[in-house]
Amino acid sequence: SQQGEEDPQALSIQEGENATMNCSYKTSINNLQWYRQNSGRGLVHLILIRSNEREKHSGRLRVTLDTSKKSSSLLITASRAADTASYFCATETGRRALTFGSGTRLQVQP
Amino acid sequence: DGGITQSPKYLFRKEGQNVTLSCEQNLNHDAMYWYRQDPGQGLRLIYYSQIVNDFQKGDIAEGYSVSREKKESFPLTVTSAQKNPTAFYLCASSSDGSGKNIQYFGAGTRLSVL
Numbered sequence: 001s002q003q004g005e006e007d008p009q010a011l012s013i014q015e016g017e018n019a020t021m022n023c024s025y026k027t028s029i030n031n032l033q034w035y036r037q038n039s040g041r042g043l044v045h046l047i048l049i050r051s052n053e054r055e056k057h058s059g060r061l062r063v064t065l066d067t068s069k070k071s072s073s074l075l076i077t078a079s080r081a082a083d084t085a086s087y088f089c090a091t092e093t094g095r096r097a098l099t100f101g102s103g104t105r106l107q108v109q110p
Numbered sequence: 111d112g113g114i115t116q117s118p119k120y121l122f123r124k125e126g127q128n129v130t131l132s133c134e135q136n137l138n139h140d141a142m143y144w145y146r147q148d149p150g151q152g153l154r155l156i157y158y159s160q161i162v163n164d165f166q167k168g169d170i171a172e173g174y175s176v177s178r179e180k181k182e183s184f185p186l187t188v189t190s191a192q193k194n195p196t197a198f199y200l201c202a203s204s205s206d207g208s209g210k211n212i213q214y215f216g217a218g219t220r221l222s223v224l
Contacts, residue, residue, distance in 0.1 A: 030209075031210060033212065035213075040198075040218070040220075042116075042200055042215030043153075043200070043213075043215045044215070045212050045214070048210055088152060090213075097155050097158045097168060097211075098155075098211060099155075100145075100152040100154075103152050105150075
């Protein structure tokens with residue numbers, strides 16, 4: 001079953017704009033991770049936020065976590081055409097296997 | 111060159127045939143995973159293994175089998191019992207040491223039915 005659900009399913013923006021995608025989940029978590037997938041390729045880990053953290057930054061990425069609402073958001077600032085990809089949230093609940101959401105497809109127009 | 115290698119990149123299965131997807135890692139990771147991805151969808155867990163000679167069923171294990179005889183290798187067999195095998199299959203590994211379970215993925219195998 002899908003633990004995480006991303007919103008929106010698809011997002012199209014212009015280069016230089018910010019992109020925000022959201023993830024909701026259902027059960028208690030140890031951490032929440034975001035991954036990126038270029039078309040037809042494997043996933044690449046972007047950033048991890050622990051359940052006791054509220055915000056994390058890495059370069060142009062900012063992740064927030066609200067455990068009371070069971071939700072997270074990923075913000076990509078000053079987007080580039082090379083950011084075009086699908087983005088997935090994944091929750092770690094201690095069962096030693098991540099549970100992935102359905103993903104947000106981001107298209108950045110040059 | 112460290113990482114996870116999946117082969118083949120493309121695979122075709124005939125009716126009633128079993129096919130095996132290869133996954134090898136040289137990251138010295140204890141845990142390995144197999145996921146299935148259907149078009150426009152997220153990843154669903156098929157099987158995972160935390161140590162050699164041990165593996166656990168995931169959410170959609172029916173019609174699949176695995177083995178973990180070596181730390182570096184975690185092959186997935188798609189059996190004839192899997193009636194809808196067409197999908198993108200992803201293998202991943204993680205190190206248990208940090209407890210974070212950050213996963214490293216191969217490039218995937220795309221399986222189609224002839």
